[in-house]
Amino acid sequence: MATKHILIVPGDGIGQEVTAVGKKVLDKIAAKFGHTFTYDEALIGHVAIEATGNPLPDESLEKMRKSDAVLFGAVGHPKYDNDPSAKVRPEQGLLKMRKELGLYANLRPIKLFDELLGASSIKPEILKGADILFFRELTGDIYFGEKGRKNDGDTAYDIAEYSRYEVERIARKAFEAARTRRKKLCSVDKANVIETSRLWREVIQKIAPEYPDVEVEHQFVDATAMLLIKDPRRFDVVVTANLFGDILTDEASQIAGSMGMLASASVGDGTGVYEPIHGSAHDITGKGVANPLASILSAALLLDISFGMKAESEAVINAVDQVLKAGFRTRDIADQQTPADKILGTEAMGAEVMKHL
Amino acid sequence: MATKHILIVPGDGIGQEVTAVGKKVLDKIAAKFGHTFTYDEALIGHVAIEATGNPLPDESLEKMRKSDAVLFGAVGHPKYDNDPSAKVRPEQGLLKMRKELGLYANLRPIKLFDELLGASSIKPEILKGADILFFRELTGDIYFGEKGRKNDGDTAYDIAEYSRYEVERIARKAFEAARTRRKKLCSVDKANVIETSRLWREVIQKIAPEYPDVEVEHQFVDATAMLLIKDPRRFDVVVTANLFGDILTDEASQIAGSMGMLASASVGDGTGVYEPIHGSAHDITGKGVANPLASILSAALLLDISFGMKAESEAVINAVDQVLKAGFRTRDIADQQTPADKILGTEAMGAEVMKHL
Ligand SMILES: CC(C)[C@H](C(=O)O)[C@@H](O)C(=O)O
Ligand SMILES: CC(C)[C@H](C(=O)O)[C@@H](O)C(=O)O
Numbered sequence A, B: 001m002a003t004k005h006i007l008i009v010p011g012d013g014i015g016q017e018v019t020a021v022g023k024k025v026l027d028k029i030a031a032k033f034g035h036t037f038t039y040d041e042a043l044i045g046h047v048a049i050e051a052t053g054n055p056l057p058d059e060s061l062e063k064m065r066k067s068d069a070v071l072f073g074a075v076g077h078p079k080y081d082n083d084p085s086a087k088v089r090p091e092q093g094l095l096k097m098r099k100e101l102g103l104y105a106n107l108r109p110i111k112l113f114d115e116l117l118g119a120s121s122i123k124p125e126i127l128k129g130a131d132i133l134f135f136r137e138l139t140g141d142i143y144f145g146e147k148g149r150k151n152d153g154d155t156a157y158d159i160a161e162y163s164r165y166e167v168e169r170i171a172r173k174a175f176e177a178a179r180t181r182r183k184k185l186c187s188v189d190k191a192n193v194i195e196t197s198r199l200w201r202e203v204i205q206k207i208a209p210e211y212p213d214v215e216v217e218h219q220f221v222d223a224t225a226m227l228l229i230k231d232p233r234r235f236d237v238v239v240t241a242n243l244f245g246d247i248l249t250d251e252a253s254q255i256a257g258s259m260g261m262l263a264s265a266s267v268g269d270g271t272g273v274y275e276p277i278h279g280s281a282h283d284i285t286g287k288g289v290a291n292p293l294a295s296i297l298s299a300a301l302l303l304d305i306s307f308g309m310k311a312e313s314e315a316v317i318n319a320v321d322q323v324l325k326a327g328f329r330t331r332d333i334a335d336q337q338t339p340a341d342k343i344l345g346t347e348a349m350g351a352e353v354m355k356h357l
Helices: A014-033 A046-052 A058-066 A090-100 A164-179 A195-210 A221-230 A242-256 A293-305 A310-325 A346-355 B014-033 B046-052 B058-066 B090-100 B164-179 B195-210 B221-230 B242-256 B293-305 B310-325 B346-355
Strands: A003-011 A036-041 A069-074 A105-111 A131-137 A147-150 A155-163 A184-189 A215-220 A237-240 A263-267 A272-276 B003-011 B036-041 B069-074 B105-111 B131-137 B147-150 B155-163 B184-189 B215-220 B237-240 B263-267 B272-276
Touching: A003 A014, A003 A046, A003 A058, A014 A036, A014 A069, A014 A293, A014 A310, A014 A346, A046 A090, A058 A090, A069 A293, A105 A164, A105 A242, A105 A293, A131 A164, A131 A242, A147 B195, A155 A164, A155 A195, A155 B195, A164 A184, A164 A195, A164 A237, A184 A195, A184 A221, A184 A242, A195 A215, A195 B147, A195 B155, A215 A221, A221 A237, A221 A242, A221 B242, A237 A242, A242 B221, A242 B242, A263 A293, A272 A293, A293 A310, A293 A346, A310 A346, B003 B014, B003 B046, B003 B058, B014 B036, B014 B069, B014 B293, B014 B310, B014 B346, B046 B090, B058 B090, B069 B293, B105 B164, B105 B242, B105 B293, B131 B164, B131 B242, B155 B164, B155 B195, B164 B184, B164 B195, B164 B237, B184 B195, B184 B221, B184 B242, B195 B215, B215 B221, B221 B237, B221 B242, B237 B242, B263 B293, B272 B293, B293 B310, B293 B346, B310 B346
Parallel strands: A003 A036, A003 A069, A069 A272, A131 A237, A184 A215, A184 A237, B003 B036, B003 B069, B069 B272, B131 B237, B184 B215, B184 B237
Antiparallel strands: A105 A131, A105 A263, A147 A155, A155 B155, A263 A272, B105 B131, B105 B263, B147 B155, B263 B272
16 A cells, blocks of 8 residues: 555647546556555646746646656647747646656557457458557657747757767667566667767667667668558567657557557656646547547556556456456547447546456 | 660679679660670679779779660679678679769569569558559768778768768659659658758659659658568658668668569669669579579669660569569578479579570
8 A cells, every 4th residue: 555646647639638547547457455645737739828928837847857657648739730930838847847857768668458450451361460569768759858949940950969878778778678578678769870879889889789589670761660550470679769659659559549549658767657648639629529448548557567566457447348358449540341420539438447457 | 776885794693693784685676686795794793803902993983984884783792791890892883883874764664463472571451552663872871971980990981971962963853753643752861860861852742843743752771670560551752861771771681582582773863773782692602502583683674764665674574573473582582382303503493584585
């Protein structure tokens, strides 16, 4: 029986709707397993800009630092997307959070629930059994290097940067994880063109001998984008840089049937942050149709990784599985065979999961 | 009846095998349509390094400049991939060729031959009718910016750069192409994080009003990587930066069943270069199993774009279609239904195509 303080950071768009459901699940777990979870909320993204002018107010950051874990939603707003010259942007809050909390390792497990085999655009016989764990580096690369304009604004530049130290710490996490799984590590880079990728490959080659039980391969990012779809089962653990990880994990969401199913954990030096890999999805915001399962599964990751509560985490995953087995779907994971009365909105899907807890 | 001088640049690995077949097809077309095609050969990549120490000898570049079109193979060798600190690399030859010839627009048409509907890992009902034309910018971005090491080699950096002018000229080519097709243009960037992407989006927004008949959308690269698999038919023309284009077009090759089917045209200020999008594939080099259809279809693009020979180009595409209809496959596009005697090697596949010319 543990006492933990959880910070809820819904952010923008459907972040609000799905995080509310994730929190309910945490509450139910606390009651069932006799833990005491206390909660607070904090602002980030567009909602924070509206309220304070700052996409990550100091108060939010302080609360994050003091909490035992953060359940995060999403950030983003079409307003800024249509205005490339906006100086203050929701995403700055997200990036600052990652940097300030030292969240250098973003874990994105891609695993298909058997019941969703039909929901993907990829053939079931290609998908069946696919189980990939991505380690995306999260505090370096072109995301955090200097960027700006030259020549009276007519030329834009972004600097990508990696140090050996940054590559090594994420690589070690990936090697360790591979050891507990199928013992295969695929490191993804573009070492035939990019210098940061060459450093990346050097570091992986250098530390690989310390993990002789792990089979290592190097793939170029373009080939990987192709292989993920062609033969997802060939991958076990994948480790890659921030930008490549961003692209490849969104792509890989199709392996899991829908982005609405995928949770992620960002960990590093301090408080861990748990969030769906989907974005703020303003096109469906407020309609009550967003899939809450990614937030629920983020709560499961939070229980496992930040609190070491394996049984609690498994109870959540199991509940999701039961609900899918019972035939319930949100719109994004429904297919032609799903009867209309089994297609649920955000809250109703949350309520079904709660029944199995 | 025209007289044209074509430079054959096979490069490395299977580049040699497939380009030989592409050349035969060009020869047959010349004979059939009464043209005079003369040929020369030039070195690039690993084979050029072995012969001269230089991945793109001046002599090769001179020959390229003087020819009416270049039929290109591939570059690359595992030797350099395993040695990230190698100073001279095959890919430098390719990048130098692109830069020196001003090949800023790389066209990659992704279209599925109906007969290959089953060969893809994506479901036929998702794929049927998909037809995408990618415009990948080819002489800017992180490929060509300054790169190097700092802190005694412990930190690596790469600078990505774009000027308005560079974005505008590729964007205009994409807009013009969209006009001749379904009038939809998707511009792909990462404007929520990257400054070069913000410039990119600004330029597209600025020139869009000049093409009021073209419907423009902006997508983030991560979302695009997902949407390409989830719903490929939503795309018509896609325009994007060098690195994103590299990744997305390899991924999109799965829409066409196999990378072995995809041709590309690189055009700009001078001589156009035509090449398969696949690489040097040293794992199958010398085995005679490489799919020559991408090189044959590159020859078709060459005839169409550099020589304006529409009928000749269509004759080639039609011959490929006939061969596929007759059930012939190379290994990469065969499926469980393909009888063993219909699975052909590189030369036999080339010979089948020739029969239909
Ligand atoms: C919102 C955006 C800045 C973010 C990223 O690119 O990291 C998102 O796509 C993600 O993957 O968490
Ligand atoms: C070989 C490599 C440098 C090249 C690239 O990245 O441009 C290749 O992947 C391509 O797409 O033509």
